[in-house]
Amino acid sequence: MEQAEISTETSSTVITCWAAIAWTANAPLSIEKVEVDPPKPGEVRIKIISSGLCGTDKHILDGKNKVPLPAILGHEGAGIVESIGEGVTSVKPGDKVLTFPIPECKECQFCLHPKGNMCLKEKVLSPTGLMLDGTSRFTCRGRKIYNLFGTSTFTEYTVVHEIAVGKIDAAAPMDKVCIMSCAVPTGFGAVFNTARVTPGSTCVVFGLGGVGLAVVMGCKASGASRIIGVDINEKKFPPARALGVTDCLNPRNLKKPVQEVVKEMTGGGVDFAFEVIGNTDTVVAALESCHMSYGVCVMVGESPSNSRLSFDPILLLPERSLKGSIMGEYKTRSCIPKLVTDYIQKKFNTDPLITHQLPFQKINEAFELLHGGYCIRCVLLF
Ligand code: CND
Ligand code: ZN
Numbered sequence: 178m179e180q181a182e183i184s185t186e187t188s189s190t191v192i193t194c195w196a197a198i199a200w201t202a203n204a205p206l207s208i209e210k211v212e213v214d215p216p217k218p219g220e221v222r223i224k225i226i227s228s229g230l231c232g233t234d235k236h237i238l239d240g241k242n243k244v245p246l247p248a249i250l251g252h253e254g255a256g257i258v259e260s261i262g263e264g265v266t267s268v269k270p271g272d273k274v275l276t277f278p279i280p281e282c283k284e285c286q287f288c289l290h291p292k293g294n295m296c297l298k299e300k301v302l303s304p305t306g307l308m309l310d311g312t313s314r315f316t317c318r319g320r321k322i323y324n325l326f327g328t329s330t331f332t333e334y335t336v337v338h339e340i341a342v343g344k345i346d347a348a349a350p351m352d353k354v355c356i357m358s359c360a361v362p363t364g365f366g367a368v369f370n371t372a373r374v375t376p377g378s379t380c381v382v383f384g385l386g387g388v389g390l391a392v393v394m395g396c397k398a399s400g401a402s403r404i405i406g407v408d409i410n411e412k413k414f415p416p417a418r419a420l421g422v423t424d425c426l427n428p429r430n431l432k433k434p435v436q437e438v439v440k441e442m443t444g445g446g447v448d449f450a451f452e453v454i455g456n457t458d459t460v461v462a463a464l465e466s467c468h469m470s471y472g473v474c475v476m477v478g479e480s481p482s483n484s485r486l487s488f489d490p491i492l493l494l495p496e497r498s499l500k501g502s503i504m505g506e507y508k509t510r511s512c513i514p515k516l517v518t519d520y521i522q523k524k525f526n527t528d529p530l531i532t533h534q535l536p537f538q539k540i541n542e543a544f545e546l547l548h549g550g551y552c553i554r555c556v557l558l559f
């Protein structure tokens with residue numbers, strides 16, 4: 178494959194490079210030449226070095242979660258700043274960065290509030306596929322191509338708002354740290370910030386994929402005494418056990434609903450339950466697995482667009498609670514680069530989450546691995 182065409186004055190020129198285009202759902206991605214516009218004021222153009230494939234990208238390709246198409250998907254990326262637009266001060270060309278699906282402008286009333294991580298400029302909850310000025314930076318065969326959550330990492334070059342870019346340590350291993358832009362903070366933060374798992378507690382994790390296993394690592398690090406892992410794919414059980422799961426359950430092999438089994442195993446329900454699949458039935462099963470009074474259920478998975486949760490409200494009355502958690506409740510730019518530094522300092526090791534690495538051109542093979550449940554995280558290398 179040829180190199181991307183870039184002139185020396187890159188910041189003002191269009192870059193022609195390879196990207197994986199999702200023209201429609203339920204079809205393979207198509208690797209094509211795209212034109213990537215220069216960054217406008219407040220924007221950063223990034224040369225992507227590695228990108229993970231997340232369950233959310235899979236849901237979009239499956240047509241379960243709706244975003245504007247045709248688009249360049251991918252929201253778990255690590256790269257190097259190629260050029261910056263006017264007024265950008267927090268990064269410069271050559272810096273190593275992560276891209277975040279949730280920005281942190283540090284100015285809006287949500288960012289200034291000490292709690293929560295939603296920024297008024299976020300593009301995740303109702304994705305437009307466009308930059309904040311309502312335009313796109315990608316063109317392919319003369320057609321406008323949408324971005325994903327303002328990030329788009331399945332491309333050699335992307336343009337991201339400065340408020341969604343986090344500068345990371347120059348020592349960061351770029352083939353490994355892309356998962357710090359979604360799976361790791363999403364899982365760790367669901368445990369440390371949203372649930373606040375306590376030592377000696379009991380936990381259940383529904384869904385043992387990349388994000389679910391990051392939840393498991395967080396529960397283990399918090400001193401949970403028992404971590405029950407639930408998955409319909411038993412290939413996930415050995416890696417889950419290696420990371421701290423004490424008991425594995427496959428709901429398809431049980432004679433009773435999994436929540437009944439979890440309640441029996443834990444004398445009435447766990448302290449903390451996590452749904453990391455993205456399915457309304459399993460959200461309810463996770464909620465029902467919690468202790469009726471002090472149980473906390475955290476919904477991490479993204480259920481299909483326009484789906485509805487349905488459960489008896491009596492479940493919540495005795496003080497059981499249901500919470501959501503997005504990007505682990507971390508204020509992205511302020512907190513996630515510090516996680517990268519902790520990883521470099523070996524305070525934790527998330528490398529076991531990366532079971533496969535493939536060249537970017539093999540992205541469809543990577544999605545087959547994810548669909549078939551053969552990988553935890555498959556990382557694309559550019
Ligand atoms: P991945 O596909 O790797 O893992 C999902 C796991 O769930 C797999 O091991 C499946 O076998 C398992 N599974 C599927 N259906 C069932 C079922 N009915 N019962 C039990 N297990 C089942 O995905 P991932 O770990 O990358 O992502 C998991 C979810 O998290 C997904 O919904 C994604 O959209 C969401 C997410 C949320 C956030 C956030 O900020 N909240 C960020 N990124 C991803
Ligand atoms: Zn994700």
Ligand code: ZN
Binds near residue numbers: 283284286287298
């Ligand atoms: Zn903000």
